[in-house]
Amino acid sequence: MIGADFADFLIPDAAVSVAELTDYIRFLLEQDEQLRQIWVIGEVSSANHHRSGLFFTLQDPDAGAAIKCVVWNSQLPKLMQMPIVGEQIIILGSMRVYPQRGEYQLSVWQALPAGVGLQALRYQQLRNRLEAEGLFAPERKRSLPIHPQIIAVITSPTAAAWGDIQKTLKHRYPGLHILFSPATVQGEQAPESIVNAIQRVERDGRAEVLILSRGGGAVEELACFNDERVVRAVANCSIPVITGIGHQRDESLVDLVADESVHTPTAAAERVVPALVDLYNQHRQRITNLQQVVYGELETAENQLQGLRNLLRRLRLDTQVQQELLALDWKRRRLMQATTSKLLHANQHLEMLRQKLATLDPKAVLERGYAVVRQENGIIVRNAADLEIGQELLVQLGQGEVKVKVIETKE
Structure with missing residues (x-):
């Protein structure tokens, strides 16, 4: 029996080496198209920073499965979510086999938050993009009409919000015409349903203001109001839009893009129309x-x-x-006295000046017997030493002139 059993386990000629088996496994894993780029979701159970990168284990606690992962240092700054023990993440990577350890692991390219974290990341990315386009800018906001006569309402026909809005509008402003455009406001079909409801109101063309509303609920139930299709439909709506979605909470993207937003359906109805009692009191x-x-x-x-x-x-x-x-x-x-006095003083001053001028007149001096002696060039002679014997001079008298010739000069 011993010999027979041993013979059954004789090593065949087709046995492969460990290296050959490992190469074959690596070929199967690394050449598989799905394993070359695969998204995996799980919970980080352990993490270890090494000089070459971050090594961690991603596990599925419910199924009891785990896989080893590595993010090389060159890729770490590019991760949108750092693997932290106890947190759930989604990773993108490719399968790799390491012959030296006989192990396989995921080489990670990207890591994203999972669950609520992923929703928050998508919300923030969409918000940043829409804000960069200017859809939330205050200058885009339009004023609501003061006394609208026709109001459109979009909400679920079975929701309490629709009843609250009707009751509030009729109580505050009887005689209003309300156009109801029903829509699904929860679930996967909600975004398309809300967009269609907005388009129906615009095609009708009668409404002066539009109320988009639903009551409170969990974050997941209000997800349709963060859908890009709904946000753009509200932004492009030709009618002023006011939102009344849920109770006190963080703003949805539809709240940010609407012309006005309040926290409840009732508050939206109160904001759209004034109360007749208040109008009467104001009047x-x-x-x-x-x-x-x-x-x-x-x-x-x-x-x-x-x-x-x-x-x-x-x-x-x-x-x-x-x-x-x-x-x-x-x-x-x-005035006459002052003028007469000034004229008398002026005449007296003029006569004084005339007398002074007459006194200084050279002709008057000549009339008294004086004479002016000039050379032929007209220069007045003042010194006998400047004259020469035989030089002709012109003598100006009080009456007429005479020419003379110098025959002698004396000092």
Whole structure:
């Protein structure tokens, strides 16, 4: 028996080496198209930073399965989510076999948050993109009409929100025309249903304002209001849109792009139309304010009129005119006196200047017997030493001129 058993386990000639088996396994894994680029979701159970990269284990706690993963240092800065023990992530990588250890592991290219974290990441990415396009800019916001007569409402026909809105509108502003465009506001079909409801309202063309609403719910139930299709439909709507979605919470993308947003369906209905009671009270208050202003102006005018009457009684108009005429006559006389005085002084000054001028006149000096001696070139002779014997001179007298010739000079 021993010999027979041993013979059954004789090594055949077709046995392969460990290296050959490992190469074959690596070929099967690394050449598989699906394993070359595969997304895997799991929970990080362990992580170890090494000088060449980050080594961690991704496990499925429910199924009891695990796989080893590595992110090389060159790829670490590119990860959108760092693997942290206890957190669930989604990784993108390719399968690799390491012959030295006889192990296989995922070489990770990218890691994303899973579950709620992934939804938050997608929400933030979409929000950043829409904000960069300017869809949330305040200047895009339109004012709601003050007294709309036709209002469109989009919500679920079976939801409490629809009943709340109808009740509020009819109570606050009876006689309104409400256009109801039903839509699914929860689930996978919700985005397309809401977009179609908005398009129906626009095609109708009668509504002056649009209410998009639903009651409160879990974050997952309100996901349709963060759908890009719904956000763009609201942004491109030709009618002013107000949203009343859920209760106190973070804003949805539809809230950010709408012309106005409030936290409940009832609040949306209250914002769209004023209450008739409030309008009546405001009207009465305006009448009261106007009467007070008119009465105040009348009282002021009457006081001013009475003041003028009292002034006229104290000072008759003809007496005031007479006083003004006397004042003008007195000013005229003062002006004539001042003018006459200035003219007399001017004539006296002129005569004095004339006498001085006559005194300085050279002809008057000549009339008194003096003479002016000039050389032939017209230069006045002042020194006998400047003359020469035989030089002709011109002598100007008081009456006429004579020519003379120098026959002798004396010092």
